[in-house]
Amino acid sequence: CDRIRLTADGHFRNCLFAVEDYNLRDVMRSGATDDELAAVIEGAVSDKWAGHGIDTVHFIRPKRNMSQIGG
Structure with missing residues (x-):
């Protein structure tokens, strides 16, 4: 993951x-x-993870989706 917003x-x-x-x-x-x-x-x-983890079973979807945050 290399995105910040x-x-x-x-x-x-x-x-x-x-x-x-x-x-x-x-x-x-x-x-x-x-x-x-x-x-x-x-x-x-520095708290950023190495990856977003959307392909893992432990992934938790954020409450605000990308269109709500400008993504």
Whole structure:
């Protein structure tokens, strides 16, 4: 998996099929510095799995589909 996405509502997804996302909007609205924002993004990217896993029996479909997040 090599896709990341910033949604229109300010959430960062480290995979189009990710179940969890990172709320960058709230981080920015809280007055975070550029370095603090970068640290959140770096953490999200480092949490990224090597693959999306849609071909495994343990795959869980995200609540928001790709068309809802801009994919």
